[in-house]
């Protein structure tokens with residue numbers, strides 16, 4: 466059986482691995498990605514100072530070494546090839562394309578220069594080739610980060626790292642210099658709901674208190690809980706309680722006078738981003754929590770204030786993007802599915818963020834992809850995946866269309882070049898960040 470897996474992030478690799486392990490039927494997997502490089506957000510999302518988390522890529526490379534595996538980089542489904550092309554060439558298609566865009570705040574001034582989606586900032590410092598021309602003006606004293614999840618924490622922490630903390634990472638040299646030279650003194654994080662509802666995980670929160678170059682500041686008054694939150698916290702054994710304990714410890718601290726500070730504020734929403742031609746300030750409204758359908762939601766409490774700021778990073782969630790010819794649910798930003806079987810599309814399956822939305826850690830995608838592959842293999846054994854009698858191959862189609870695709874050997878050449886450039890600098894790698902460089906290096910070791 467031949468299966469195309471589209472998207473080489475964690476979900477794509479876990480799906481490929483589960484497929485390649487199958488004996489009944491035996492499966493060959495072509496893993497496609499629109500980028501010349503694999504690993505999805507493990508390469509281009511996970512913060513560069515979390516090298517230990519990026520180490521999961523070693524498991525991906527083991528999958529890539531399995532017989533029957535092939536990688537095709539620089540192949541975008543929806544432009545280079547279509548869904549219909551893939552249905553013709555393969556017995557089944559698994560989409561693991563992640564969540565490629567950001568959710569909007571829906572407030573005035575959101576599009577002013579200086580207001581960015583966290584997606585853009587993250588992609589920039591991680592060396593994503595589509596985001597290297599962006600110019601983040603870090604000369605201003607205050608940056609506002611909107612959101613209370615781990616991505617918001619990543620953005621705040623990256624802005625606060627010292628040269629010693631940044632140098633041993635694979636942050637791009639340009640981003641390293643820009644952060645080092647930044648005039649930023651305060652990074653203000655805004656959480657719409659209270660400290661008991663924050664979405665970040667305790668280790669990531671705790672890390673903010675361990676930075677060499679930044680104090681972390683929490684106003685003890687922000688930790689005075691309403692009765693419903695206090696009750697919820699009493700009952701919680703895990704994340705919320707541990708987060709709260711970390712925040713209590715932060716609130717007891719005296720600032721040590723480090724060059725930067727990260728201020729965490731709760732029950733605070735941006736109402737408008739203000740400025741003539743660019744971001745100059747943020748109007749912040751104080752919230753209160755009210756119970757709605759058994760859930761505590763934030764409602765404006767009436768008080769507002771204007772806080773000067775030169776840069777705003779909006780980190781309120783990622784969102785999936787529709788693929789031409791494949792069903793899509795605009796509301797959830799996912800491909801509608803039943804345990805991984807795409808609804809209303811023959812021989813089509815989904816896993817990862819495009820299946821369940823942008824939540825969970827890297828490992829969550831393993832269970833998720835395994836469920837999908839079990840459904841696919843069950844359908845194959847039940848004879849539902851009518852074998853396509855195609856005499857064409859993907860390579861032939863790509864050659865016909867003049868596509869400069871990158872195979873796994875080409876990616877290995879990119880990988881080796883990047884690691885080689887990093888070594889003398891004590892960095893794990895210096896990423897190639899320009900399309901031309903990536904494509905050129907990716908052609909080097911192709912032997913066909």
Ligand SMILES: Cc1cc2nc3c(=O)[nH]c(=O)nc-3n(C[C@H](O)[C@H](O)[C@H](O)COP(=O)(O)OP(=O)(O)OC[C@H]3O[C@@H](n4cnc5c(N)ncnc54)[C@H](O)[C@@H]3O)c2cc1C
Nearest residue numbers: 472474475476498499505506510542562563817818826827
């Ligand atoms: C900023 C950030 C930091 C994170 N940090 C951590 C962390 O520290 N620890 C942790 O456990 N988890 C972390 N996560 C979560 C983790 O990255 C995700 O759970 C995981 O990457 C989701 O996997 P995925 O395969 O669904 O999507 P992705 O990793 O996004 O992979 C999708 C792939 O599909 C490709 N693609 C998209 N569209 C197309 C198309 N049309 N044609 C071909 N290819 C396409 C993309 O180029 C990409 O390679 C983080 C997430 C973010 C956003």
